[in-house]
Amino acid sequence: MRAVTVSDLDPRTIILLGGFAIGLAFGAVARWSAFCVRGAVEDLLSTPDAPRLRGYLLAAAVALLGTQALVATGLLDLGKSFYLPAALPLGGVILGGLAFGIGMVLAGGCGARLLVLAAAGNLRSLVTLLVLAIAAYATLRGLLAIPRQIFAGSTGADLKSIGLSDQSLSSLTARVWGIGPTLAHGLVVTALALPAVAYVFRRRVAPRHLIGGALIGLLVPAGFIVTGILGADEFNPVPAESITVTGPLAQTLVYGLTYTGATMDFGIAWVLGIPLGAATVALLRREVRLEGFDGAGHTRRYLVGGVLMGVGGVLSVGCTIGQGLTGVSTLSIGSLLATASIFVGAALAMRWRQLAGLRHRPAAPPAVAGVPARS
Helix, strand or coil, X not given: CCCCCHHHCCHHHHHHHHHHHHHHHHHHHHHHHCXXXXXXXXXXXXXXXXXXXXXXXXXXXXXXXXXXHHHHCCCCCCCCCCCCCCXXXXXXXXXXXXXXXXXXXXXXXXXXXXXXXXXXXEHHHHHHHHHHHHHHHHHHHCCCHHHHHHHHHHHCEEHXXXXXXXXXXXXXXXXXXXXXXXXXXXXXXXXXXXHHHHHHCCCCCCHHHHHHHHHHHHHHHHHHHHHHHHCCCCCCCCCCCCCCCHHHHHHHHHHHHCHHHCCCCHHHHHHHHHHHHHHHHHHHCCCCCCECCCCHHHHHHHHHHHHHHHHHHHHCCCCCCHHHHHHHHCCEHHHHHHHHHHHHHHHHHHHHHHHHHHHCCCCCCCCECCECCCC
């Protein structure tokens, strides 16, 4: 009996199986390595070792180098990529990124992290994911879609007006410096990847953070290979895509509710694979346990965080994975701005929570004769 090969499968099957396999890998690696972008911001503010930040930066560098290697060899065409239109939603990527970063802190993690946590029995994450998905879909196609479109149109920038055909950072560099596109492309890739890699290996951290970051970074070019090369359909050509969470999570919710009237795609398949991969690792490591909310205030914080991530993720056209890894790997200016905004929003939220905690710390009891007051 002849073994089934990739050439025997139709493009749609390749895309669905590939997306599910990438999701499985992401969930397993993220659970094993504690890959967490919220944790990366926290490390940035609190420790010089910053293991989770180094893991995330390595993931971004590997994603960038892998994707651009595919472009350089002519295997991948990003000319019509979702991340590189000439219209730059400037207000959306900045405001949405800030909102997503704040929501990520309130909810204890981004959408990808919540999927990983929910798979091990974290009910807080599961509820927050549902809220995130509903808010995202409402912003994408529901009640908030028209306000979103109006805001994006009024705060966007048309890069064609300054002679750019897309929002690639290499195109902007070539235009500003008056150099050839190949040289500009090489300079931009080097300027982004080299400092990140140098920072990552400047200090020694637990190997699992670096191994996990590198493996997750490889999933970005893997996604482009699945959708843009192996699953390319010459009769129905579509732009190549790779991993992102906010939009596919909303689509997954709708797919589950309207199965007979919906169609599975790469994003849905990848999202479904994440919790299965994470649950497998959690079971093997005996880490599965149910965790709920601690009270009304705790619940409110998570729900607000879910709403902010859902709305912000759609406004910014992606999340910590979609913009921070996949988008940045395409050299998209919008992705770089969105990622920076997410980090700024998360850092501001963390500082605010620290200050709020200090303000609400119980005061020291008054001193009693013969007994010193507590410091």
